[in-house]
Amino acid sequence: MENQDIKKAGLKITLPRVKILTLLEKHGGHLSAEDVYKILLEEGEEIGLATVYRVLTQFEAAGLVVRQNFEGGQSVFEIDSGDHHDHLVCLKCGKVEEFLDTTIEKRQEAIARKLGFTIKDHALVIYGYCDKPECNQD
Amino acid sequence: MENQDIKKAGLKITLPRVKILTLLEKHGGHLSAEDVYKILLEEGEEIGLATVYRVLTQFEAAGLVVRQNFEGGQSVFEIDSGDHHDHLVCLKCGKVEEFLDTTIEKRQEAIARKLGFTIKDHALVIYGYCDKPECNQD
DNA sequence: GATGATAATGAGAAATCTTCTCATTATCAT
DNA sequence: ATGATAATGAGAAGATTTCTCATTATCATC
Ligand SMILES: [Mn+2]
Ligand SMILES: [Mn+2]
Ligand SMILES: [Zn+2]
Ligand SMILES: [Zn+2]
Numbered sequence: 163m164e165n166q167d168i169k170k171a172g173l174k175i176t177l178p179r180v181k182i183l184t185l186l187e188k189h190g191g192h193l194s195a196e197d198v199y200k201i202l203l204e205e206g207e208e209i210g211l212a213t214v215y216r217v218l219t220q221f222e223a224a225g226l227v228v229r230q231n232f233e234g235g236q237s238v239f240e241i242d243s244g245d246h247h248d249h250l251v252c253l254k255c256g257k258v259e260e261f262l263d264t265t266i267e268k269r270q271e272a273i274a275r276k277l278g279f280t281i282k283d284h285a286l287v288i289y290g291y292c293d294k295p296e297c298n299q300d
Numbered sequence: 301m302e303n304q305d306i307k308k309a310g311l312k313i314t315l316p317r318v319k320i321l322t323l324l325e326k327h328g329g330h331l332s333a334e335d336v337y338k339i340l341l342e343e344g345e346e347i348g349l350a351t352v353y354r355v356l357t358q359f360e361a362a363g364l365v366v367r368q369n370f371e372g373g374q375s376v377f378e379i380d381s382g383d384h385h386d387h388l389v390c391l392k393c394g395k396v397e398e399f400l401d402t403t404i405e406k407r408q409e410a411i412a413r414k415l416g417f418t419i420k421d422h423a424l425v426i427y428g429y430c431d432k433p434e435c436n437q438d
Numbered sequence: 439g440a441t442g443a444t445a446a447t448g449a450g451a452a453a454t455c456t457t458c459t460c461a462t463t464a465t466c467a468t
Numbered sequence: 469a470t471g472a473t474a475a476t477g478a479g480a481a482g483a484t485t486t487c488t489c490a491t492t493a494t495c496a497t498c
Contacts, residue, residue, distance in 0.1 A: 174494055176446060195485080210448035215485060217446095233369050233423070236484065250417050259415050269404050270426055277397050278431030279388050285371070286424045288408055293416030312465055314475060333456080348477035353456060355475095374455065440498085447492070458481070465474075 171224030178213050183226065192230060192238040192258050232258075232287055248286040254297035309362030316351050321364065330368060330376040330396055370396075370425060386424040392435035 164183040165175050173179060181202055186193060193201075199214045218239050221227040228242045232251050248266075250259040266286065274281045291297045302321040303313050311317060319340055324331060331339075337352045356377050359365040366380045370389050386404075388397040404424065412419045429435045 174445065176493070178447070208448085212449075212486075213447055219486090231369070231371050250412065250415055252417070253420060259417070261411050261415065263407050263411060266404050266407050269401050270424075273399050273401060274388065274426055274428060277388055277399065279390070279397070279426065279428040280436070281426055281428040282391060283428070284424070284426040286408075286422070288412055288417065288419055288422040290412060290417040290419040290421070298418070312474060314464070316476070346477085348479095350457075350478075351476055357457090442497090443495100445492105445494075448490100450488090452485100452487070454483100454485080456481100456483080459479090461477100463474105463476070465472105467472095468470085 167224075167226055171220070171226060173220060173224070177207075178209050179217050179221075181207055181209065182214060182217050183221065186227060186239065186241050190241070192240045194236040194238050196236060198239070230287075231285065233289070248288075250288045250290065250292075252292035252294075252297055253289055254291055255294060257292045257294070257297075259292075305362075305364055309358070309364060311358060311362070315345075316347050317355050317359075319345055319347065320352060320355050321359065324365060324377065324379050328379070330378045332374040332376050334374060336377075368425075369423065371427070386426075388426040388428065388430075390430035390432075390435055391427055392429055393432060395430045395432070395435075397430075 164180055164187065168175055168179050168183065182198055185198060185201060189201075195211070195214045195218055198218070199209065199211045202209050202214075218227060218229075222229050222239070225242055227239045230238050230240065230249065232238060232249070245262070246267075247260040247262045250261065251257070270284060271281065302318055302325065306313055306317050306321065320336055323336060323339060327339075333349070333352045333356055336356070337347065337349045340347050340352075356365060356367075360367050360377070363380055365377045368376050368378065368387065370376060370387070383400070384405075385398045385400045388399065389395070408422055409419065
């Protein structure tokens with residue numbers, strides 16, 4: 163249940179928080195703060211955009227969601243399943259695919275070690291065109 | 301000479317363009333539009349921030365510079381040497397290191413192929429702490 | 439279940455980064 | 469040198485995100 167996750171994060175169980183977390187779980191994909199805001203409005207919820215931004219940032223700090231900064235426009239958020247992964251983004255239709263490549267992950271560690279960096283996080287996003295007919299070719 | 305690069309891009313040789321390109325070449329590293337603007341002002345140039353943004357975007361389109369979207373804050377620009385590379389960024393001091401790993405590059409191709417994507421571009425940024433004493437640890 | 443200290447919310451203002459508009463000025467082919 | 473056209477600079481405006489603060493909700497305690 164979402165309520166336990168919220169409580170564990172040291173946050174009070176409020177309607178906006180439950181609605182936002184439930185929506186992200188139900189949706190499963192990548193949503194911007196404004197996406198979340200609009201969907202909840204359409205569902206008849208009373209919520210403020212500032213609250214959505216605030217809560218998503220709190221959820222991120224609590225490890226409940228992950229923020230992705232794809233190029234251009236807004237950040238998007240997704241449930242933190244615990245399994246790190248990277249992304250492919252279609253420049254035409256916006257479709258997002260996920261992948262995890264242990265070879266890449268290991269190489270990153272080696273590179274950081276060689277250059278004296280302690281890795282805290284990383285972001286690998288491949289931009290291109292997906293295989294849908296209307297997206298193919300430049 | 302910068303002038304030829306600008307001309308080849310189909311752009312007129314103007315003082316702002318020459319100054320911006322020269323500064324990026326001289327500096328060698330990663331500069332935000334505002335960095336460029338402030339440095340040129342300090343050097344006594346008369347230039348507008350809008351021009352800096354406009355010109356950097358034109359240079360990017362022309363393949364003269366590359367834009368990097370590191371998380372938080374402004375985009376930064378660097379001369380496009382033609383050699384693609386990725387980045388490590390220190391979260392404490394902002395230091396940026398560059399690297400190129402052919403293993404990672406090849407794996408990305410394989411992943412895109414498997415998922416039906418045609419790669420147009422990619423961004424790999426490793427965030428962490430560099431080996432300077434004041435940056436080490438958390 | 440009622441009470442109250444405290445945290446959370448929502449609306450709008452504001453901050454931040456970037457692009458746009460448009461009158462003025464510079465470039466460059468002729 | 470001239471003129472068509474492109475570029476510039478200042479400020480307005482757009483886009484995204486955060487902040488402020490008065491009002492409201494939560495929840496530990498009674
Ligand atoms: Mn994802
Ligand atoms: Mn670089
Ligand atoms: Zn697509
Ligand atoms: Zn550092």
